[in-house]
Amino acid sequence: MAPGTQPDAAASFDPLRPRLIRVAYRMLGSVTDAEDVVQDAFLRWLGTDRTAVREPEAFLRRTVTRLCLDQIKSARHRRETYVGPWLPEPMIGGEDEEEDDVTLPLMLALERLSPLERAAFLLHDVFGVGFDEVATTVDRDPAACRQLAARARAHVREARPRYRLEKARGLEIAGAFFAASRSGDMTALGAMLKADVSLHSDGGGKRSATIRPALGHAQVMQLHRALAVLFGKYGSTLVRTCLINGLPGFVTREADGELQTTALDIEDGRVAAIYIMRNPDKLRHLH
Structure with missing residues (x-):
C-alpha cells in the first residue's frame, strides 16, 4: 500500500x-x-x-x-x-459461550x-x-x-460456572425436560429439579409470563402443572435443542405461533434455574 x-x-x-x-x-x-x-x-x-x-x-x-x-x-x-423480569436477548449457538464462560x-x-x-x-x-x-x-x-x-x-x-457441563449431557437433559414438561409427566419433571430451583420468564408485557420469579420446587412444579394442561390442549413444538447463552436449552414454537426459548442452569445433574424468553421483540433475530 x-x-x-x-x-x-x-x-x-x-x-x-x-x-x-x-x-x-x-x-x-x-x-x-x-x-x-x-x-x-x-x-x-x-x-x-x-x-x-x-x-x-x-x-x-x-x-x-x-x-x-x-x-x-x-x-x-x-x-x-x-x-x-428482564432477561437478556437469547444468543443461540455454542462457540462464543464456551470460549469465555459468559453464561446467562x-x-x-x-x-x-x-x-x-x-x-x-x-x-x-x-x-x-x-x-x-x-x-x-x-x-x-x-x-x-x-x-x-x-x-x-x-x-x-x-x-460464574463452577464446572463445565459436558455439552452432549446438557442437551440430553434439555431434551428430557422438554418431553416431561410438554407431556405432563410431573414425576419425571420433578425428579429433574433441585429443591431451590427458580423459574424466570420474560414476556416484556407483550406475551403472558410470570410477573415475579417462581422460587422453590413447589412453586415451579405448581406452575408446570398448569402449563402442562395448556400444552396438552394447544400444543408446543420443539424446534431444536441447543445452547442458549451458554446454557443447555431448547427453542419451541408455541400455540400462538411465536417462538420461545428455554435455558436451563444445571448443577450436579439437576436443574437449578429455568430462564424462559417469550418477549417477541427479543426473539425477532431468531427468525
Whole structure:
C-alpha cells in the first residue's frame, strides 16, 4: 500500500465485526442494540484516518465499549419501566459461550454492576485486554481499573460456572425436560429439579409470563402443572435443542405461533434455574 493511502474500511472492519458484536452484546444484553452499536462504530471508522491507527482491533474495541457505556444509561432507564423480569436477548449457538464462560446467570450478575465495573471486568477477565488498554478505554488510570475489575469479580463470583457441563449431557437433559414438561409427566419433571430451583420468564408485557420469579420446587412444579394442561390442549413444538447463552436449552414454537426459548442452569445433574424468553421483540433475530 502506498504511503498515505487509506486502507479499505470494510475490508479492515468486517473480519473484526463478530468479535466487536460479542463485546457489545455482553455489555448491553441485546443482540439488536449490539448490532446497532457496531454499525455506528463502522460509520465512525469510515471517517477515521485509518493510516494513523496502528492496531485497528484495539481502536475499534475502545470505540464500541465507549458507545456501549453511553447506551447503558438509556437501557437502564428502559428497564426501570419494564414489565416483569428482564432477561437478556437469547444468543443461540455454542462457540462464543464456551470460549469465555459468559453464561446467562453471569450476564444477569453483570447487570448489577456499574457500567465501568462491567466494562473493566469484561475487557480484562473475559476478553483478555491488558489494564493499560482498559484504562485508555474507560478514561481511568490502570490502578483504578484493577480495582473496578476486582470489585466486579467479587460481585459475580457466585454466578460464574463452577464446572463445565459436558455439552452432549446438557442437551440430553434439555431434551428430557422438554418431553416431561410438554407431556405432563410431573414425576419425571420433578425428579429433574433441585429443591431451590427458580423459574424466570420474560414476556416484556407483550406475551403472558410470570410477573415475579417462581422460587422453590413447589412453586415451579405448581406452575408446570398448569402449563402442562395448556400444552396438552394447544400444543408446543420443539424446534431444536441447543445452547442458549451458554446454557443447555431448547427453542419451541408455541400455540400462538411465536417462538420461545428455554435455558436451563444445571448443577450436579439437576436443574437449578429455568430462564424462559417469550418477549417477541427479543426473539425477532431468531427468525
